[in-house]
Amino acid sequence: MAGNITAGAKARLYDAFATSGKALASGKRLELLDLLAQGERTVDALAKAAGLNLTTASAHLQTLKQAGFVATRREGVRIHYRLAGDDVAHLFALLRKVAETHQAAVPAARDAYLGDDGATEVTHDELRARVAAGDVVVLDVRPAEEYRAGHIPGAISVPIDELADRIGELPEETEIVVYCRGEYCVLAYDAVRLLTAHGRRAIRLNDGMLEWRLSDLPVEPGEPTSTVPAAG
Amino acid sequence: MAGNITAGAKARLYDAFATSGKALASGKRLELLDLLAQGERTVDALAKAAGLNLTTASAHLQTLKQAGFVATRREGVRIHYRLAGDDVAHLFALLRKVAETHQAAVPAARDAYLGDDGATEVTHDELRARVAAGDVVVLDVRPAEEYRAGHIPGAISVPIDELADRIGELPEETEIVVYCRGEYCVLAYDAVRLLTAHGRRAIRLNDGMLEWRLSDLPVEPGEPTSTVPAAG
DNA sequence: GACATCCTCCATAAATCCATGGAATAGTGT
DNA sequence: ACACTATTCCATGGATTTATGGAGGATGTC
Numbered sequence: 001m002a003g004n005i006t007a008g009a010k011a012r013l014y015d016a017f018a019t020s021g022k023a024l025a026s027g028k029r030l031e032l033l034d035l036l037a038q039g040e041r042t043v044d045a046l047a048k049a050a051g052l053n054l055t056t057a058s059a060h061l062q063t064l065k066q067a068g069f070v071a072t073r074r075e076g077v078r079i080h081y082r083l084a085g086d087d088v089a090h091l092f093a094l095l096r097k098v099a100e101t102h103q104a105a106v107p108a109a110r111d112a113y114l115g116d117d118g119a120t121e122v123t124h125d126e127l128r129a130r131v132a133a134g135d136v137v138v139l140d141v142r143p144a145e146e147y148r149a150g151h152i153p154g155a156i157s158v159p160i161d162e163l164a165d166r167i168g169e170l171p172e173e174t175e176i177v178v179y180c181r182g183e184y185c186v187l188a189y190d191a192v193r194l195l196t197a198h199g200r201r202a203i204r205l206n207d208g209m210l211e212w213r214l215s216d217l218p219v220e221p222g223e224p225t226s227t228v229p230a231a232g
Numbered sequence: 233m234a235g236n237i238t239a240g241a242k243a244r245l246y247d248a249f250a251t252s253g254k255a256l257a258s259g260k261r262l263e264l265l266d267l268l269a270q271g272e273r274t275v276d277a278l279a280k281a282a283g284l285n286l287t288t289a290s291a292h293l294q295t296l297k298q299a300g301f302v303a304t305r306r307e308g309v310r311i312h313y314r315l316a317g318d319d320v321a322h323l324f325a326l327l328r329k330v331a332e333t334h335q336a337a338v339p340a341a342r343d344a345y346l347g348d349d350g351a352t353e354v355t356h357d358e359l360r361a362r363v364a365a366g367d368v369v370v371l372d373v374r375p376a377e378e379y380r381a382g383h384i385p386g387a388i389s390v391p392i393d394e395l396a397d398r399i400g401e402l403p404e405e406t407e408i409v410v411y412c413r414g415e416y417c418v419l420a421y422d423a424v425r426l427l428t429a430h431g432r433r434a435i436r437l438n439d440g441m442l443e444w445r446l447s448d449l450p451v452e453p454g455e456p457t458s459t460v461p462a463a464g
Numbered sequence: 465g466a467c468a469t470c471c472t473c474c475a476t477a478a479a480t481c482c483a484t485g486g487a488a489t490a491g492t493g494t
Numbered sequence: 495a496c497a498c499t500a501t502t503c504c505a506t507g508g509a510t511t512t513a514t515g516g517a518g519g520a521t522g523t524c
């Protein structure tokens with residue numbers, strides 16, 4: 001029923017909260033939030049990235065907008081959607097964490113999706129220490145657009161789609177730390193599998209850009225550089 | 233649709249997250265979570281407190297259980313539901329906060345429900361300082377059951393239903409700080425209106441037990457005492 | 465102005481959710 | 495074994511949500 005017209009003030013308040021809850025109640029909308037957490041995007045780009053019909057994507061985005069989770073910006077004929085605030089990203093991240101902690105189906109679905117890459121994981125702190133020591137190369141395998149919107153300082157960008165062709169750009173001996181969108185993003189897993197298959201030493205960041213940003217660690221916007229920084 | 237049988241592993245993972253999202257997608261379920269955040273309760277008690285048919289309440293609780301948000305304990309013929317963890321309470325609190333921040337309808341619905349009591353609000357820190365100074369009486373107006381499950385140390389219990397009859401138990405000069413379940417709980421507002429109408433000096437805690445507990449402030453379980461502590 | 469692009473709004477069919485009453489189950493007391 | 499209580503399970507009708515195609519609005523180009 002949800003939203004009884006003649007309901008009392010209490011029901012109206014809780015139904016308003018539930019409007020925001022409903023925004024989290026569809027896998028496709030969560031996928032859209034996941035994408036938006038990496039930076040703003042147009043409706044068309046979101047639809048393609050999430051594998052949705054344009055009309056369907058638009059409808060989901062309206063639901064998110066009603067919940068106040070996203071805001072829009074018009075640029076000519078395009079409309080760019082973005083998260084309405086970092087608190088929304090926090091809510092999204094917390095939902096996933098709580099679901100993984102308390103819902104038995106999640107770890108299973110997670111493993112089925114991500115698979116095993118045999119890679120070690122490093123924490124934020126370890127990564128920062130090793131970057132400071134010049135010990136590793138940090139590799140961002142998200143689409144270039146997302147790298148541009150913000151990446152870990154010093155990371156180089158090789159989108160997962162181009163990685164097989166551009167593997168020669170990566171150092172042969174230095175260890176490579178790969179990251180992508182977040183804890184449940186498959187790109188870094190795929191990248192590690194590809195890199196180790198080519199004899200590179202690759203490990204994975206614990207999680208990804210989402211958690212990095214929400215931990216208030218430094219984020220750098222800007223274009224990818226075409227050269228790999230001198231390692232060691 | 234949500235839950236395509238033939239969907240890929242990614243869709244299954246996000247649909248699993250969405251299962252937890254769905255648990256937050258009904259005003260009635262949020263009311264149940266609000267109650268459970270105060271302590272465990274039987275199905276029957278929850279149904280009555282939320283104004284639900286027993287069968288309907290049971291169904292909502294099953295939804296919450298599937299999401300992993302609640303756990304159960306059998307005691308003889310009764311089944312007690314409780315939150316599965318503090319992270320669930322955090323998620324619930326964050327959802328409300330994000331909704332209030334970003335959804336225009338929430339502040340309006342909030343004001344319509346809570347009304348105005350003309351009262352000053354005090355923060356956690358201010359309250360602790362004034363309690364330490366013996367400057368105020370802290371009054372918990374939640375049902376006795378919830379007080380018993382955990383209350384602010386030193387608070388006295390007068391459930392809102394009994395307050396009109398028991399107003400004489402309260403000091404006439406000392407300022408009274410009232411609190412109840414949380415930021416959107418109406419009981420403290422009602423209590424302040426009642427107390428000021430009877431010439432008492434009453435103010436309100438910023439929020440309530442939920443936020444107090446989630447801030448890791450000390451919580452005391454135990455029976456109400458029938459005597460009001462000597463004030464000042 | 466005619467036209468293309470990007471997006472939102474509308475209408476529709478299938479799937480899902482909500483509330484409810486009645487049946488079934490688990491545990492208690494006699 | 496029998497009655498009784500608390501809760502869950504099942505079936506049903508009505509409302510809501512999802513996906514989709516087509517119409518309509520807004521903006522930019524020629």
